[in-house]
Amino acid sequence: MRNIPIPSREEDFTADPAELFFDLSFVFAFSRLVFHLVHHPTLEGFGEFVLLFTLIWTAWSNFTWSANAVAGNSRPVRAVFMAATAISVPMAASLQEPFGNGSVVFAVTVSAILLMPIATGATLLVDEDAVRSSNVRYLLFTVAGIALVLAGGFADDRWQLALWIAAVAVLILNTLDAGAGDWVVRPGHFAERHGLIVIVALGEVVVAIGAPVVDALAEGEPLDGNLVAALTASGVLAGFLWWSYFDRPLPALEHRHEQLSDANERSRFARDVYTYNHFFIVGGILLLAAALEEIMLHPAEPLPDSFRWMLFSGLAVFLLGVVMSIVRAYTSLAVERLVAVAALAVLIAATGSVNGLWLLIAVDVLIVVILAVEHYRVEVAHRFVSVPRRTTATD
Numbered sequence: 001m002r003n004i005p006i007p008s009r010e011e012d013f014t015a016d017p018a019e020l021f022f023d024l025s026f027v028f029a030f031s032r033l034v035f036h037l038v039h040h041p042t043l044e045g046f047g048e049f050v051l052l053f054t055l056i057w058t059a060w061s062n063f064t065w066s067a068n069a070v071a072g073n074s075r076p077v078r079a080v081f082m083a084a085t086a087i088s089v090p091m092a093a094s095l096q097e098p099f100g101n102g103s104v105v106f107a108v109t110v111s112a113i114l115l116m117p118i119a120t121g122a123t124l125l126v127d128e129d130a131v132r133s134s135n136v137r138y139l140l141f142t143v144a145g146i147a148l149v150l151a152g153g154f155a156d157d158r159w160q161l162a163l164w165i166a167a168v169a170v171l172i173l174n175t176l177d178a179g180a181g182d183w184v185v186r187p188g189h190f191a192e193r194h195g196l197i198v199i200v201a202l203g204e205v206v207v208a209i210g211a212p213v214v215d216a217l218a219e220g221e222p223l224d225g226n227l228v229a230a231l232t233a234s235g236v237l238a239g240f241l242w243w244s245y246f247d248r249p250l251p252a253l254e255h256r257h258e259q260l261s262d263a264n265e266r267s268r269f270a271r272d273v274y275t276y277n278h279f280f281i282v283g284g285i286l287l288l289a290a291a292l293e294e295i296m297l298h299p300a301e302p303l304p305d306s307f308r309w310m311l312f313s314g315l316a317v318f319l320l321g322v323v324m325s326i327v328r329a330y331t332s333l334a335v336e337r338l339v340a341v342a343a344l345a346v347l348i349a350a351t352g353s354v355n356g357l358w359l360l361i362a363v364d365v366l367i368v369v370i371l372a373v374e375h376y377r378v379e380v381a382h383r384f385v386s387v388p389r390r391t392t393a394t395d
Contacts, residue, residue: 015192018081019067023196025088029056030204030286032095037290041306051164052098053283055149056091058171059113061275062142064193066117068270069131069184080120084113103160107153111146114171118142134181141174175271185266187257194274195250201285202238208289209234212296226357230299233360234292240367241285241318244337248378249322256329273325280321288314295356303356312348315363316341336374340366 033056037049063084070077091109094102118139145167152163209231213223253273260266291311295303303311319337326334343366351359 015189015196016067016078016081018078019063019193020196022063022081022085022088023060023193023200025085025092026056026060026197026200027203027207028089029092029095030201030289031207032092033286034204034208034289034293036095036098037287037310038293041290041294041304041310046310048099049286050283051161051168052095053286054168054171054279055110055114055164057279057282058168058175059110060197062114063117064190064274065183065270066120068186068189068193069135070120077120080116084116087112099157099160104153107149111149114142114146114149115139130182131184134178134183137181138174138178141170141177145170145174175275179268179271180264181267182263183267183270185263185270187254187260187266187270190257190270190274191250191254194278195246197278197282198245198285201282201289202242205234205238205241205285205289205292208293209296212293226299227296230295230357230360233357233364234296236364237288237292237360237367240364240371241288244319244367244371245281245322249326253325253329269328272328277321277325277328280317280324284314284316284318284321286314287317290314292360295360299357300355302353303359305352308348308352308359311359311363312344315344315367334374336370336377340370343370 033049033053036052037045039045040048063081067077067081087109090105091113094106094109096102098106118135148163148167148170152160152167155163213227213231216227217223257266257269257273260269287310291303291307291314294307294310319341323334323337326332344363347359347362347366351362354362
């Protein structure tokens with residue numbers, strides 16, 4: 001056994017299948033959040049979506065940080081992931097009525113998922129005093145947030161929302177405070193885990209556009225041309241979103257993360273780019289999924305104002321999440337994506353009477369043009385820049 005090499009704690013590794021299994025359980029949670037948006041397309045419904053998504057995002061993010069520090073393929077960590085996966089199922093189901101009959105179940109289950117990874121890190125990192133100390137400090141503040149979540153779950157309607165908002169504030173302040181701590185950060189693992197959760201969110205787009213079609217077929221309705229076209233346009237848009245994130249930004253972010261040698265800077269980079277900015281990237285995809293589901297239900301009718309702005313908000317938040325990540329990593333501005341946000345706002349504002357199908361096609365055209373222009377500027381245009389010829393005496 002003495003001749004078997006043990007990797008150093010800084011060495012990177014890939015996500016364990018237990019982590020992937022845990023991610024898949026969030027498909028159910030994401031679908032319930034989209035359901036909430038579709039059935040509550042109001043400012044109040046949007047605010048509730050943001051609150052609920054922040055709580056489950058923090059729970060998922062805590063597991064990502066924990067598994068990044070403590071190898072996910074160890075049996076104790078795998079056991080924790082299995083338990084959390086089982087708990088996440090009733091958590092997701094409770095999102096059907098999170099401010100009613102499901103409030104107690106949601107509060108108890110999300111609190112358990114918030115606590116488990118931090119307790120794991122605080123107990124298993126016994127040979128890393130500074131890192132263990134950061135985990136313990138984070139654990140204490142997390143417990144304070146959990147207490148507010150549990151109190152809200154058992155409170156009446158007047159206090160529930162206020163207590164959960166207070167819990168979110170405490171959990172966010174906790175992440176800000178953690179920026180000064182010592183953490184084990186493996187860039188490749190962070191990039192892979194967040195790429196996987198983006199895939200899970202994009203999978204919810206597929207579910208959202210397919211569910212209305214299944215319902216229509218079950219009721220004996222035909223797949224008419226408008227619905228087929230809307231399905232195709234939605235699939236194209238999902239593909240464009242995949243391309244706009246995975247083709248260049250994600251590998252570039254991972255590469256920049258790997259270049260950082262200071263441990264504290266690596267931690268702050270992971271917090272800012274992944275924990276913070278990917279909140280907007282994933283949340284934007286879920287907003288978009290709700291709008292696409294409404295388009296599938298009525299492709300030949302004008303999209304209601306609330307869903308048109310949901311379509312804009314989802315795409316804008318997704319694009320801006322990528323822009324903020326690139327700015328944080330390279331202090332470089334993705335100009336075309338900012339232009340896309342402005343153009344989308346104009347398009348949404350000017351197409352109030354246009355049916356959902358044609359609006360979706362227009363969005364597809366806009367996104368592909370923006371990606372093509374960006375690709376030309378980044379990959380092609382510089383090849384044609386002429387180098388000035390040196391002047392000689394004979395000239």
